Amino acid sequence: MKLLSLYIKSFRGATQPVTVEFDRSKKITMLFSENGNGKSTIADALICLCTDKMGSLDDKSSIDKSFLKSLGTGSGETKITLNTDAGGFSTSISGSAKTFTKNPATGQPFLKFLRRSQIVNLINSQASDRYTALKDYLDVSNIYSGEEALRKALREVERDLDNSASTLQSAIDTLEKCWKEEGSPDVDMLGWAKKQTEVDLSKEESAYRVLAELVAQWQTIGNKQKEINQHQALVTTSEKNKQDFSAILKKLEASSKKNAPALLTLLQEAKTYISAQVTIDKCPVCENGIVKTTVMTSLDAQIKSMSSLQKATKDLDAATKTYDRNVVILNTSIGSINTLLLKYKDSISKYVSKVPEIAPFVNGIKTDPSVNYNLYVDCYTQLQTLYVRIETSAVKKKKSIDQHTLIKNQYNNIIQNAEKAEKLTALKSATSRALVIVETARKEFYDNELLSISSEVEQMYQKIHPAEGLGGIKLFLNPKFKNSLELQANFHTEQGITPQSVYSESHLDTLGICIFLALAKKYSDGNNVLILDDVVMSVDENHLDRFIQLLHDEAINFSHILVTTHYRPWKDRYKNNRAPASNVHFIELRTWSRQNGIRVFNGRIALDELRQMLNDTGNFHRENISAASGRILENILDFLTIKFNCRVPRKPKNDYQLGELLDGLSKDLLKNFKVEHFEKDINGKYSSVLKQVDLKPLIDKLKMLKAVRNQVGAHYNFDGSLVNDGDVEEFGNATVEFAELLICPECGALPDRNKSGSYWETKTGSIKLYPLIEP
Amino acid sequence: MNNINEILAAQIVEKLKAEKLINANDTKLVSKLSNGSMKDADWKIALEEIINTQKVRKSSKK
Numbered sequence: 001m002k003l004l005s006l007y008i009k010s011f012r013g014a015t016q017p018v019t020v021e022f023d024r025s026k027k028i029t030m031l032f033s034e035n036g037n038g039k040s041t042i043a044d045a046l047i048c049l050c051t052d053k054m055g056s057l058d059d060k061s062s063i064d065k066s067f068l069k070s071l072g073t074g075s076g077e078t079k080i081t082l083n084t085d086a087g088g089f090s091t092s093i094s095g096s097a098k099t100f101t102k103n104p105a106t107g108q109p110f111l112k113f114l115r116r117s118q119i120v121n122l123i124n125s126q127a128s129d130r131y132t133a134l135k136d137y138l139d140v141s142n143i144y145s146g147e148e149a150l151r152k153a154l155r156e157v158e159r160d161l162d163n164s165a166s167t168l169q170s171a172i173d174t175l176e177k178c179w180k181e182e183g184s185p186d187v188d189m190l191g192w193a194k195k196q197t198e199v200d201l202s203k204e205e206s207a208y209r210v211l212a213e214l215v216a217q218w219q220t221i222g223n224k225q226k227e228i229n230q231h232q233a234l235v236t237t238s239e240k241n242k243q244d245f246s247a248i249l250k251k252l253e254a255s256s257k258k259n260a261p262a263l264l265t266l267l268q269e270a271k272t273y274i275s276a277q278v279t280i281d282k283c284p285v286c287e288n289g290i291v292k293t294t295v296m297t298s299l300d301a302q303i304k305s306m307s308s309l310q311k312a313t314k315d316l317d318a319a320t321k322t323y324d325r326n327v328v329i330l331n332t333s334i335g336s337i338n339t340l341l342l343k344y345k346d347s348i349s350k351y352v353s354k355v356p357e358i359a360p361f362v363n364g365i366k367t368d369p370s371v372n373y374n375l376y377v378d379c380y381t382q383l384q385t386l387y388v389r390i391e392t393s394a395v396k397k398k399k400s401i402d403q404h405t406l407i408k409n410q411y412n413n414i415i416q417n418a419e420k421a422e423k424l425t426a427l428k429s430a431t432s433r434a435l436v437i438v439e440t441a442r443k444e445f446y447d448n449e450l451l452s453i454s455s456e457v458e459q460m461y462q463k464i465h466p467a468e469g470l471g472g473i474k475l476f477l478n479p480k481f482k483n484s485l486e487l488q489a490n491f492h493t494e495q496g497i498t499p500q501s502v503y504s505e506s507h508l509d510t511l512g513i514c515i516f517l518a519l520a521k522k523y524s525d526g527n528n529v530l531i532l533d534d535v536v537m538s539v540d541e542n543h544l545d546r547f548i549q550l551l552h553d554e555a556i557n558f559s560h561i562l563v564t565t566h567y568r569p570w571k572d573r574y575k576n577n578r579a580p581a582s583n584v585h586f587i588e589l590r591t592w593s594r595q596n597g598i599r600v601f602n603g604r605i606a607l608d609e610l611r612q613m614l615n616d617t618g619n620f621h622r623e624n625i626s627a628a629s630g631r632i633l634e635n636i637l638d639f640l641t642i643k644f645n646c647r648v649p650r651k652p653k654n655d656y657q658l659g660e661l662l663d664g665l666s667k668d669l670l671k672n673f674k675v676e677h678f679e680k681d682i683n684g685k686y687s688s689v690l691k692q693v694d695l696k697p698l699i700d701k702l703k704m705l706k707a708v709r710n711q712v713g714a715h716y717n718f719d720g721s722l723v724n725d726g727d728v729e730e731f732g733n734a735t736v737e738f739a740e741l742l743i744c745p746e747c748g749a750l751p752d753r754n755k756s757g758s759y760w761e762t763k764t765g766s767i768k769l770y771p772l773i774e775p
Numbered sequence: 776m777n778n779i780n781e782i783l784a785a786q787i788v789e790k791l792k793a794e795k796l797i798n799a800n801d802t803k804l805v806s807k808l809s810n811g812s813m814k815d816a817d818w819k820i821a822l823e824e825i826i827n828t829q830k831v832r833k834s835s836k837k
Contacts (some may be wrong), residue, residue, distance in 0.1 A: 099817050134812050137779065138779065139779065139780075140779055140780055140783055141780075141811065142780040142808070142809055142811030143780055143782075143784060143808060143809070143811075144786070145811040145813070146784075146807070146808045146811065146813035146818075149813050149815045149817070149818060150813075150815070150818045152815040152819040153815035153816075153819050153822075156815060156819075157819070195798050247818055423823075423826065423830075426826045427822060427826060429817075429821070430822045430825075430826060431818065431822055433794065433796060434791055434797075434818070434822060436795050437787065437790050437791055437796070438787050438791075438796065441783065441786055441787045441790055442783065442787075443788060445782075445783045449779070523778075523779060641805060
């Protein structure tokens with residue numbers, strides 16, 4: 001997946017919308033700026049878009065996510081859009097939301113990133129924290145979760161198997177008991193049980209149901225009889241009460257003629273009548289004149305004098321009503337029991353021949369409830385005897401049926417649980433084997449991954465630190481602790497030491513980078529984006545060159561590498577063709593301001609800048625051409641004098657100037673000093689010589705013109721003014737010619753490789769530089 | 776393939792298939808295992824499936 005452009009609006013340092021255009025022909029993009037100009041904003045934008053991480057904000061202990069938005073954005077939209085050759089991806093934060101909404105929601109480019117803080121965490125932290133630092137790469141927690149689920153499944157299967165075995169044993173014990181109770185018939189208990197389950201019990205069950213019905217009917221009759229007995233007792237009691245109150249009343253009537261209940265009734269009715277009249281002055285019986293109040297007073301007095309009679313009358317009424325009610329209830333119960341008796345008579349009539357004692361009852365039952373009830377009472381003993389026989393028979397049949405049912409159930413239990421246990425045993429075996437496979441695979445995978453990564457790290461590290469007595473890098477999980485990632489290395493004669501103890505800070509830095517790079521490479525399918533965000537702090541020249549070389553060697557494993565750095569020597573290695581500049585797209589960020597936001601400029605190598613100055617005939621800048629040519633020549637000659645171990649004046653800082661470097665090229669060297677340029681064959685390989693050029697004439701020319709650099713390009717003096725533009729242009733053109741003869745047109749690097757043992761060549765093989773060493 | 780869980784899940788499932796512990800045609804196990812959604816019930820179903828298949832084969836031979 002090639003990155004084409006990145007648009008950032010209102011995200012962190014992007015106070016103004018900014019677009020970063022990527023050169024799709026270059027695998028590596030170098031984003032250079034001094035600190036605080038927006039490098040991390042651009043790296044973080046990609047990280048926020050392509051991952052669920054927050055980029056450099058994740059390093060901060062307390063993050064206010066509102067600062068994901070640029071200052072002054074308010075409720076406006078933050079948006080990041082990435083265009084690739086596989087389509088567009090965007091993410092945004094709208095309104096007061098603090099999380100990103102991605103579009104599309106999935107399928108973003110796969111991106112890994114490395115920041116300096118991660119290197120520090122990786123190297124300096126404890127083994128458990130080191131595991132956490134690499135968790136994104138090494139985390140197999142999903143697999144472990146599945147392994148735990150499998151372990152749980154095994155526990156459940158074992159538990160089910162135990163339960164099934166227990167149920168099976170219980171069924172066998174119960175059946176064996178039944179079998180022994182039956183006298184251990186047949187030789188085989190299960191064979192016997194199987195036969196028992198095949199016995200047809202329908203007739204037995206039918207007979208039992210009939211007997212059970214008779215038992216139930218007789219018990220219902222018995223319950224009804226109890227009710228009747230209770231009602232009978234109430235009738236007797238209430239009848240006695242009625243008789244007692246009647247005797248009291250008769251006694252009162254006999255004691256005085258005035259105690260006649262009829263008179264009391266008359267007086268009460270007269271009182272009721274007169275009190276209801278508004279005015280009355282005549283007696284309604286004799287029509288004599290009366291006074292209402294006088295008559296009412298007299299009536300009250302008479303009624304009061306008859307209070308005993310009044311009470312006795314009321315008591316007798318109440319007792320009579322109670323008695324009548326009890327009689328009705330009793331008769332109703334007798335009616336109910338009659339219904340039951342009629343039904344029972346029908347049910348037992350078939351037993352008359354076998355139990356003749358019940359014949360009077362069966363034959364005597366007619367329609368009159370009272371008669372039937374009395375007959376039942378008379379025949380109760382015979383009927384109860386019959387009931388006992390029926391019940392005994394029912395219990396016996398029930399026991400027989402239950403025994404068969406028990407045998408059947410236990411037999412079925414045994415068959416079913418034996419089958420279940422067989423299946424569970426197979427499942428337990430399969431689960432156990434699966435668990436061993438999963439657990440072993442996980443551990444082996446992890447060990448192999450770490451071994452493989454260790455090997456890769458070692459190779460990378462040796463590229464940066466060859467023959468330094470370092471290496472032997474080994475990453476491994478400490479088996480004593482969970483998620484504990486150990487790191488060991490060699491240091492000269494010491495084996496398996498912790499590198500933090502003895503390695504220098506810059507060596508630890510490169511070790512951390514190599515570990516991350518190896519991991520990112522390991523899990524990249526060649527289509528992943530890698531971000532190295534300011535990972536190089538300060539590295540010496542040699543190590544920097546080797547690191548750059550390593551990065552270019554590994555670039556093939558990624559679709560795109562974005563390098564951000566504030567380390568100017570790194571950028572200058574490219575700018576001056578001391579590294580494969582043609583493979584790198586330069587972007588420079590200029591000073592950030594809130595008003596202007598992030599300012600992006602495409603950087604160029606020094607040689608391109610010189611070419612442009614020479615081509616810009618309308619604005620011929622002699623001083624800049626002279627200065628730029630001088631710097632380019634110093635850079636190339638610095639490279640050459642080192643390669644050929646040339647003799648130059650000894651200086652404390654090795655800050656040689658153009659003249660010193662040119663003079664460092666000895667006569668013997670210049671005699672043989674030549675380059676061969678090759679062109680590609682049909683297979684894309686540089687195989688046939690395109691041209692061969694002796695360098696001595698050009699060196700001689702540059703020696704003649706070298707004064708231009710100081711006189712025009714470095715100082716203000718009278719001699720400089722005397723140098724004509726033609727000499728300046730010639731100096732510039734000779735510099736370009738010299739550079740083009742030595743710099744690979746494909747990768748942009750100088751011939752720094754010794755593969756043949758007889759010349760230097762560029763990485764691509766496009767240029768060969770002779771000789772290999774100064775003769 | 777970028778996800779370490781996917782790589783390992785694929786390796787595990789291949790081994791389980793080679794040992795005839797799960798159905799050779801199973802296509803869901805890798806994704807469930809790699810995305811962490813594999814439950815105990817899923818394992819039982821996958822392992823029982825092949826046990827049942829083998830049982831049916833034995834029965835039909837008889």
